[in-house]
Amino acid sequence: MYIIVVGGGKVGYYLTKTLVHEGYEVFLIEKNPIKCQIYAERFGAVVMQGDGAEAAILEAAGAGRADVVIAVTGDDEDNLVICQMAKERFGVARAIARVNNPKNEELFRKLGIDVTVSQTNVILSIIEQQIPERPFVHLLALRHADLAIVEAKVSDDSPVVDQPIERIQFPPEVNVTAVLRAGDLIIPTGQTVIRAGDEIIAVTKREREEELRHLLVD
């Protein structure tokens, strides 16, 4: 698989380093000549100086045969245009954009970018997961499928307490995938009995999140 990374800031640098280490064929495009020189010493000939939003630069980097283009500069307008150029001009199958302003995630999707990564939102969701005693945590949104992975701590007075899963009236389109009890991971079956204080990890349609929260923690 051939991957082109555009933007050699901290994100681009560590991304390139990791991808190279994992054995992918990677090419990094960075504007700043001094950074390019340093990176070239570390990575070898997989670094090129230039503006990744220019067709000539993308072409020289071999965008025509790239499987993935990842735009991780600090400017959203550049990341958007780089991804659109890669798709429209070079027919790259997958374009991934870093979104610096979290508001732009939705916008980029509407403008046809396959995958967006918002550092702010990622950090925010990790912080949320780490804040203790939050009974219901949204772990991950799988946007294209409209699915979410959530974690809920079963409250003492939830109607599911001491019920086997097969007898619990979960909202439709909810699948309990794991139960954490006192640090032990249980892969549940229909016979698994839910206890108060269990942490349930479930895959759910996003619009069912509220119902599920209501059932388990309210």
Add this chain to the structure above:
Amino acid sequence: MRILIVGCGRVGWRLASDFTTRGHDVVVVDIKPHAFRQLPEEFPGRVIVGTGIDEDVLRSAGIEHADVFVAVTDDDNTNIMAAQIAQKIYHVPRVVLRVYDPVRAEIFRELGLTVVCPTTTVASLIEEQVLAGAASPQG
């Protein structure tokens, strides 16, 4: 017409002045507050400090009701992103943008944007003048 102009450089303020003179309702957005100093003192339009790729800024500039959207900052990618927000998200009826890079201009023209590329326009004007001079040599 309600006209929203992003970028108050030489072209932006020229357009803003011309459109207001013709009685249009003009709002100009620029990220640099000092950019507006170029506008005539009695400029009747509105000015907003902010970036033209921020939906909140564009909404406060009235993008939802704009008839015309013009993106003429000095950055091609900013113009491309702003114009796409205007055309694809807010469905502004007439969207025009400037793109210096001829290749990018062509690609986004194919994607349905109305792109003015000063590089090719000016080059062909100069070429015309040069060739006209060559056709009728003076002295």
